[in-house]
Amino acid sequence: MKNRSVNTVMVFMLLMLSPMLKAQEKIAADSLRQNAVRVFIDCWRCDMDYIRRKIPYINYVRDVKEAQVYVLRTTQSTGSGGTEYTFTYTGQKEFAGMNDTLVYNSNPDDTRDKTREGTTRMLSLGLMRYVARTPLFKEVEINHLGVSEETEVIDNWDYWVFELEFDPEFELEESLKSINWDNSIKASRITHALKYELRADMSFRETKYTYEDTTYIRNRNSWSIDNLIVGSISDHWSAGLRADFTSSTYRNLNSSLDIVPSVEYNIFPYSESTRRQLRILYGLGYSYNNYIDTTIYNKMEEHLFEQSLDLAYQVQEKWGGINISLQASTYLHDLSMNRIELDGFVSIRIIKGLSLMIRGSVARISNQISLPKGGLSEADILLQLQELRTAYSLDGGIGFTYTFGSIYNNIVNPRFGSRRRF
Numbered sequence: 001m002k003n004r005s006v007n008t009v010m011v012f013m014l015l016m017l018s019p020m021l022k023a024q025e026k027i028a029a030d031s032l033r034q035n036a037v038r039v040f041i042d043c044w045r046c047d048m049d050y051i052r053r054k055i056p057y058i059n060y061v062r063d064v065k066e067a068q069v070y071v072l073r074t075t076q077s078t079g080s081g082g083t084e085y086t087f088t089y090t091g092q093k094e095f096a097g098m099n100d101t102l103v104y105n106s107n108p109d110d111t112r113d114k115t116r117e118g119t120t121r122m123l124s125l126g127l128m129r130y131v132a133r134t135p136l137f138k139e140v141e142i143n144h145l146g147v148s149e150e151t152e153v154i155d156n157w158d159y160w161v162f163e164l165e166f167d168p169e170f171e172l173e174e175s176l177k178s179i180n181w182d183n184s185i186k187a188s189r190i191t192h193a194l195k196y197e198l199r200a201d202m203s204f205r206e207t208k209y210t211y212e213d214t215t216y217i218r219n220r221n222s223w224s225i226d227n228l229i230v231g232s233i234s235d236h237w238s239a240g241l242r243a244d245f246t247s248s249t250y251r252n253l254n255s256s257l258d259i260v261p262s263v264e265y266n267i268f269p270y271s272e273s274t275r276r277q278l279r280i281l282y283g284l285g286y287s288y289n290n291y292i293d294t295t296i297y298n299k300m301e302e303h304l305f306e307q308s309l310d311l312a313y314q315v316q317e318k319w320g321g322i323n324i325s326l327q328a329s330t331y332l333h334d335l336s337m338n339r340i341e342l343d344g345f346v347s348i349r350i351i352k353g354l355s356l357m358i359r360g361s362v363a364r365i366s367n368q369i370s371l372p373k374g375g376l377s378e379a380d381i382l383l384q385l386q387e388l389r390t391a392y393s394l395d396g397g398i399g400f401t402y403t404f405g406s407i408y409n410n411i412v413n414p415r416f417g418s419r420r421r422f
Helices: 002-034 048-054 112-131 135-139 378-382
Strands: 038-042 069-077 083-091 100-106 160-172 176-190 194-211 214-232 237-248 253-266 276-291 301-317 320-331 334-351 354-365 392-402
Touching (some): 048 112, 069 112, 069 301, 083 112, 100 112, 253 301
Parallel strands (some): 038 069
Antiparallel strands (some): 069 083, 160 176, 176 194, 194 214, 237 253, 253 276, 276 301, 320 334, 334 354
């Protein structure tokens, strides 16, 4: 009887102490998590919920200045049609000077899930050197999945990649019927020494609309074959040739041929292209145009020589990113026939939680030599079936974002989806 009473008391004490023990475990876990490395991941279109689930042994912070490690993910296309993901790790505060760069390559036929898994695995491997210096190294276990052997890669396609695309669309209403048919064929062979790209596009658009018992039919068709071949001269210089064949009812072109030899100089080495570029491209070439209708300059065909200069600056850093390009071209027989265009996107982190985004495009247009001489019908204008005369184009926008509150961003809760739009 005495033993039964003692057991009852012990069970009662355990029940009383259980919440306290759980609270102590939670405090210990929170204390351990508090000591986890603070990481800011600068990544466009990353699945952050997936990353937080797969890498729970770090603290995700919302402000780069609070981070002990800044991770920048950049991407660029590979010759096979896949994507190269570059992870740049920059140590801050206690980890200042501990920097690294890792690269992951996806195949063009990889699913989104496979790419997400691969990039997240590479991201976690790069974080190990920082996690190893925190108490949370105990939560990480590294396993070898199998035996790797060196094998010689045999490419039966000799670096050639092909892509076919068919994109039919239609819209049906009582008084409006529209059919769009876009097809394209791409072929490329890209190595470090030589780059060749071919693209053929065909676009057919037919619109039927009925107004006051009369049916109107309008077409807008085009095709093009674009060729580009570029040779690598050094880590800063490249030379190439562009040859394009075009036909477009919108541009009043029955047929057009452009052959443009060009040379490019990158002030920064091409090996740093994922982080920064400053490229200067100059081209001098020949054009032949055969027009559908007589142009405003009374031409049905003409031979032209044209020069172009493109400047492109791209940089991605902790403070934000800049992508700006300036394009200028002119016909040699009349330098007043020219076009100058400036495009840009700038994202800047101003202070903690506050970011500024500016995008815009402005162009001065004086080279519309293919405009038809005759007037355009109201339908052609409203349906944008033919190019209109203009002296300029302008578009843009500016935006601010400001966030405040907890510096941590570790929790994943997918219930009811997200109100964010990407």
